[in-house]
Amino acid sequence: xxxxxxxxxxxxxxxxxxxxxxxxxxxxxxxxxxxxxxxxxxxxxxxxxxxxxxxxxxxxxxxxxxxxxxxxxxxxxxxxxxxxxxxxxxxxxxxxxxxxxxxxxxxxxxxxxxxxxxxxxxxxxxxxxxxxxxxxxxxxxxxxxxxxxxxxxxxxxxxxxxxxxxxxxxxxxxxxxxxxxxxxxxxxxxxxxxxxxxxxxxxxxxxxxxxxxxxxxxxxxxxxxxxxxxxxxxxxxxxxxxxxxxxxxxxxxxxxxxxxxxxxxxxxxxxxxxxxxxxxxxxxxxxxxxxxxxxxxxxxxxxxxxxxxxxxxxxxxxxxxxxxxxxxxxxxxxxxxxxxxxxxxxxxxxxxxxxxxxxxxxxxxxxxxxxxxxxxxxxxxxxxxxxxxxxxxxxxxxxxxxxxxxxxxxxxxxxxxxxxxxxxxxxxxxxxxxxxxxxxxxxxxxxxxxxxxxxxxxxxxxxxxxxxxxxxxxx
Amino acid sequence: xxxxxxxxxxxxxxxxxxxxxxxxxxxxxxxxxxxxxxxxxxxxxxxxxxxxxxxxxxxxxxxxxxxxxxxxxxxxxxxxxxxxxxxxxxxxxxxxxxxxxxxxx
Numbered sequence: 001x002x003x004x005x006x007x008x009x010x011x012x013x014x015x016x017x018x019x020x021x022x023x024x025x026x027x028x029x030x031x032x033x034x035x036x037x038x039x040x041x042x043x044x045x046x047x048x049x050x051x052x053x054x055x056x057x058x059x060x061x062x063x064x065x066x067x068x069x070x071x072x073x074x075x076x077x078x079x080x081x082x083x084x085x086x087x088x089x090x091x092x093x094x095x096x097x098x099x100x101x102x103x104x105x106x107x108x109x110x111x112x113x114x115x116x117x118x119x120x121x122x123x124x125x126x127x128x129x130x131x132x133x134x135x136x137x138x139x140x141x142x143x144x145x146x147x148x149x150x151x152x153x154x155x156x157x158x159x160x161x162x163x164x165x166x167x168x169x170x171x172x173x174x175x176x177x178x179x180x181x182x183x184x185x186x187x188x189x190x191x192x193x194x195x196x197x198x199x200x201x202x203x204x205x206x207x208x209x210x211x212x213x214x215x216x217x218x219x220x221x222x223x224x225x226x227x228x229x230x231x232x233x234x235x236x237x238x239x240x241x242x243x244x245x246x247x248x249x250x251x252x253x254x255x256x257x258x259x260x261x262x263x264x265x266x267x268x269x270x271x272x273x274x275x276x277x278x279x280x281x282x283x284x285x286x287x288x289x290x291x292x293x294x295x296x297x298x299x300x301x302x303x304x305x306x307x308x309x310x311x312x313x314x315x316x317x318x319x320x321x322x323x324x325x326x327x328x329x330x331x332x333x334x335x336x337x338x339x340x341x342x343x344x345x346x347x348x349x350x351x352x353x354x355x356x357x358x359x360x361x362x363x364x365x366x367x368x369x370x371x372x373x374x375x376x377x378x379x380x381x382x383x384x385x386x387x388x389x390x391x392x393x394x395x396x397x398x399x400x401x402x403x404x405x406x407x408x409x410x411x412x413x414x415x416x417x418x419x420x421x422x423x424x425x426x427x428x429x430x431x432x433x434x435x436x437x438x439x440x441x442x443x444x445x446x447x448x449x450x451x452x453x454x455x456x457x458x459x460x461x462x463x464x465x466x467x468x469x470x471x472x473x474x475x
Numbered sequence: 476x477x478x479x480x481x482x483x484x485x486x487x488x489x490x491x492x493x494x495x496x497x498x499x500x501x502x503x504x505x506x507x508x509x510x511x512x513x514x515x516x517x518x519x520x521x522x523x524x525x526x527x528x529x530x531x532x533x534x535x536x537x538x539x540x541x542x543x544x545x546x547x548x549x550x551x552x553x554x555x556x557x558x559x560x561x562x563x564x565x566x567x568x569x570x571x572x573x574x575x576x577x578x579x580x
Contacts, residue, residue, distance in 0.1 A: 152566045227578045
């Protein structure tokens with residue numbers, strides 16, 4: 001191993017460099033100019049996002065503990081892009097509310113540390129690296145959820161997240177210890193060779209599954225989701241629902257398709273049941289929500305159920321559709337959360353009834369929200385339709401017709417509650433509509449990028465072909 | 476390896492610890508006790524890893540190393556959880572689970 005091979009960890013090293021630079025900047029910059037740190041962090045992360053798109057070779061480090069290939073590299077760039085948009089949307093909130101308490105650098109450091117954990121998690125080559133990445137990606141987010149120390153709801157969200165995360169990772173570790181007992185190794189390459197369908201390995205797998213199911217908020221482990229999203233700052237809620245969920249879906253897909261392939265007969269049934277439970281629970285609970293953050297929380301639970309339709313296949317088509325759907329989901333959900341954040345920052349209102357008559361006062365924001373919700377619901381011209389369509393195609397190609405039928409039923413239910421919001425915005429007059437306001441540059445930029453993503457990604461077919469080529473490694 | 480003690484006895488012990496932890500997590504009404512229950516779960520997994528390493532695969536120390544990392548991460552987790560609990564205590568002067576029920580359903 002020479003110095004050159006360290007460049008395989010380019011993403012990680014640059015991000016670590018940014019974190020260290022921000023710590024230095026926090027010390028050097030005078031108190032009166034603290035808001036310039038926000039610009040500095042955005043600039044550095046923007047450069048990091050751009051440099052992430054340069055190609056990287058395919059290899060592994062540290063005896064196989066850390067590995068990287070084109071698909072993993074591509075997914076890291078997607079996560080970067082998502083975090084960059086999120087930072088653009090959060091910049092105004094940080095400048096107005098966080099800088100005055102002198103805590104803006106903490107916010108960036110914790111957020112980047114969590115992203116660093118996700119990098120290590122998705123390029124893990126053994127369960128040790130996986131576990132450390134999982135914890136590094138969860139713990140800073142718990143601190144961020146409790147970030148608004150003056151608000152009781154925020155601490156409550158932090159406690160709920162950290163305690164349920166600790167339980168889930170503990171149960172997951174117990175499962176990993178059983179997989180270790182059956183195969184005698186914690187390396188993915190050797191586990192796949194030694195794994196057979198015995199009682200111990202099946203129990204180990206099921207327990208292991210909880211850890212990731214918790215992060216994706218699949219149904220028996222979804223109770224924390226709505227509470228944490230409601231209590232946490234909105235940018236953290238959107239980080240949890242988009243970036244954190246996307247990274248967990250990706251590593252779950254790698255594990256199921258390559259490492260746990262010998263247990264495919266077992267996890268097919270498990271994923272089948274959980275997909276149905278997740279879709280129905282998420283959609284039915286979303287119907288009765290009045291708070292927009294809780295509403296988006298349950299909608300994101302339901303979307304996780306749809307993602308499982310791609311995971312159940314275990315084929316190259318499945319891999320492609322899952323990555324493609326996550327990419328589209330990042331843009332649509334960030335747009336929805338962006339609008340909620342913009343309104344909450346200006347007026348402090350977060351309820352569905354406050355949105356009545358929004359179109360008359362803020363037509364542009366209303367259009368962004370409409371596109372985002374159409375994309376989440378899957379209405380044809382926007383990207384979300386193609387994402388869902390390909391997911392259903394993948395599941396149908398393996399013969400899961402009943403599952404696809406029930407998923408379509410769920411799409412119909414979800415269309416109802418997405419349209420409830422659109423009705424409130426466009427058709428209702430509203431007694432006290434939100435007054436007209438103009439967003440600042442960063443927020444506008446963040447919303448424009450998401451809208452472009454929603455409009456273009458679905459129609460730009462070379463992207464799908466590109467992901468299909470990349471996913472040849474995980475068949 | 477301990478003479479006279481087979482792997483089954485130790486695995487039964489660690490499983491009992493694990494389920495005490497899960498039971499405690501669900502039934503306790505105090506946030507600190509819930510944290511202690513989580514520690515029980517994590518430590519039972521450490522026992523599992525070490526015992527499986529020592530009895531079944533003594534050539535490579537993978538399980539031992541894993542155990543060390545679990546202990547370290549569990550310490551970080553506890554520190555963060557206690558910090559957040561103290562923060563809630565400042566607001567409500569209580570560490571009871573009832574204080575975390577303002578957001579529901």
